[in-house]
Amino acid sequence: MTRNDTCPGACEHQEDETEYYERVFDPMQTDRRARRKRKPVPRQLPKKPEEQIMEELADPIGLEGGFNTTYRPGQHEEQWLLSSLRSFYDQELITDVLAQVKGGKEASVYRCAAHPTVGSPFLASKVYRPRMFRTLRNDAVYRQGRQILTAEGRPVKTTDHRIMRAIGKKTVFGVQVMHTSWLMHEYNTLECLYHAGGAVPRPAAASENAILMSYHGDAQMAAPTxxxxxxxxxxxxxxxxxxxxxxxxxxxxxxxxxxxxxxxxxxxxxxxxxxxxxxxxxxxxxxxxxxxxxxxxxxxxxxxxxxxxxxxxxxxxxxxxxxxxxxxxxxxxxxxxxxxxxxxx
Ligand SMILES: Nc1ncnc2c1ncn2[C@@H]1O[C@H](COP(=O)(O)OP(=O)(O)OP(=O)(O)O)[C@@H](O)[C@H]1O
Ligand SMILES: [Mg+2]
Missing domain, CATH: 1.10.510.10 (Transferase(Phosphotransferase) domain 1)
Incomplete structure (x- = not known):
């Protein structure tokens, strides 16, 4: 994936994410003036519609990659959905996406066909909307006292200057880190409570944009709230x-x-x-x-x-x-x- 200062989806001036952060935030970089010189001047790019950005954000995988779904996602939902669930498919946890249970402000939940080895017919996947389109409830109140979690669910070290500066400066990468952390808190909490005997879904797997868990309901309907x-x-x-x-x-x-x-x-x-x-x-x-x-x-x-x-x-x-x-x-x-x-x- 590529990154750009001003518009993450509309990358006119593109460079690799690692190169970008090395250039801008390398703590060993002492020549600040030279660095400033090299920093591209942000340019006003015309706004693209949300659907187009969603497509550009998703990795270019699709039906030809062998991941056919019974559920027919909307044209603009497809790439995002399939790329978010791809790792669950590759890990042989799911074999199909059968239906959307609910589309929310923050995430959409889908009923998926579970792989035969899972031991139950369905799994629920909660796919978070891309970070820039999530209607973020103001989460600062809840984040207080929490660690920032990586996609592997491990806390980010506060001595990791590259990540801490990206978060502080709210760069595209920094915002993605916070997005993943938000989701991993959900996953880790499920793990903790499920193993402690809580009445919560059984967590099955997590990726950068989605969590997979036990599905509550049947083939016709999901459990009502x-x-x-x-x-x-x-x-x-x-x-x-x-x-x-x-x-x-x-x-x-x-x-x-x-x-x-x-x-x-x-x-x-x-x-x-x-x-x-x-x-x-x-x-x-x-x-x-x-x-x-x-x-x-x-x-x-x-x-x-x-x-x-x-x-x-x-x-x-x-x-x-x-x-x-x-x-x-x-x-x-x-x-x-x-x-x-x-x-x-
Ligand atoms: N494990 C599950 N099994 C069946 N249905 C589920 C499961 N998890 C979530 N759902 C359904 O998906 C809906 C949205 O899930 P959740 O509340 O986690 O997401 P949300 O983004 O907070 O959505 P909302 O803004 O509607 O609360 C739930 O209200 C419920 O109907
Ligand atoms: Mg909810």
């Missing part, structure tokens, strides 16, 4: 307890979901599965941990109260926080959404 389901009282009480068991399990691993609500809980055959973890916050390193937890519990209680369960969100949060105290710092009373708006970087 809880907000679309009406429960009877007995069922609601059991499921409420199960959500709280999971919140507690997360706290035992210093984690808070950060976007927990009925919209991110799937229900299938009386079993719930909690999804959507990229913003999971570290309760022992994030000074907003208390507020993030409080909002999660309030949103969960909103739904279950609507199903007839009596809940006291403040009492639940205080009980959890007293047993799993996290880091203190932020103003507990302040509104988290106001903070999200304030902390735009």
């Amino acid at each position: 809880l907000n679309t389901v009406r429960l009877d009282y007995g069922e609601a009480v059991l499921l409420f307890r199960e959500v709280l068991r999971n919140v507690e399990l997360m706290l035992q691993h210093d984690l808070i979901h950060g976007d927990l609500s009925a919209y991110n809980v799937l229900l299938w055959e009386n079993e719930l599965t909690i999804i959507d973890f990229p913003q999971a916050a570290n309760s022992c390193a994030n000074t907003e941990a208390y507020r993030i937890l409080k909002r999660d519990i309030e949103r969960v209680c909103d739904y279950f109260e609507g199903q007839g369960v009596r809940c006291d969100p403040s009492a639940i949060v205080d009980d959890l926080w007293s047993r799993y105290p996290g880091v203190e710092g932020g103003d507990r009373a302040a509104d988290l959404s106001a903070l999200e708006a304030l902390s735009l970087e």
Whole structure:
């Protein structure tokens, strides 16, 4: 892939990514003036439509590469989708993409046919939109206290000047690093919670733009999210307890979901599965941990109260926080959404 200062997809002046970063950020480079001279003057290039950039971003693989899909992606979705899922196909985890489950602001989820060795007929792939088109919720609040993760899920060393400077300067490469890190946090959180006995999808694999996990649902439909389901009282009480068991399990691993609500809980055959973890916050390193937890519990209680369960969100949060105290710092009373708006970087 090639990079350009001003427009990542529209590379008129192209060079290899490594060459670019060596030229601009090489910490051994002392001749700053010469370096500045060589730095290309950013030029205003005409804006290209999102679809065209999507096509240019994707590696040039396609149906001729042997990856046929039953699902017919839109013309502009195809290259991005296939290149994002290609490594799962090559690893013999999936054999086909069968349907789109949901197209979201941040990612689209697809039902894939699993390879016979997987042991279940389907897998779900969550394909993140290209970094520049993701409607980023303001993630600074959640990233506080988290490490930056590589595509292999390992933390980036803060002594890695090349990456740290790229992130600081928000270069194309730096933004890609943050994009991958965001996704790898989702994957690592799934791994941690799944192995701890959490009601979360089983993670199967991750790539730079996608995660692969167990699929909940059947060939006709994916599991509905809880907000679309009406429960009877007995069922609601059991499921409420199960959500709280999971919140507690997360706290035992210093984690808070950060976007927990009925919209991110799937229900299938009386079993719930909690999804959507990229913003999971570290309760022992994030000074907003208390507020993030409080909002999660309030949103969960909103739904279950609507199903007839009596809940006291403040009492639940205080009980959890007293047993799993996290880091203190932020103003507990302040509104988290106001903070999200304030902390735009
Ligand atoms: N493992 C899964 N099995 C079945 N369906 C899933 C799975 N994971 C996600 N989905 C479906 O895909 C939708 C989007 O997933 P997710 O919430 O992780 O992404 P998102 O980008 O946050 O989307 P949104 O903005 O709609 O919340 C879910 O609401 C759910 O309907
Ligand atoms: Mg979601």
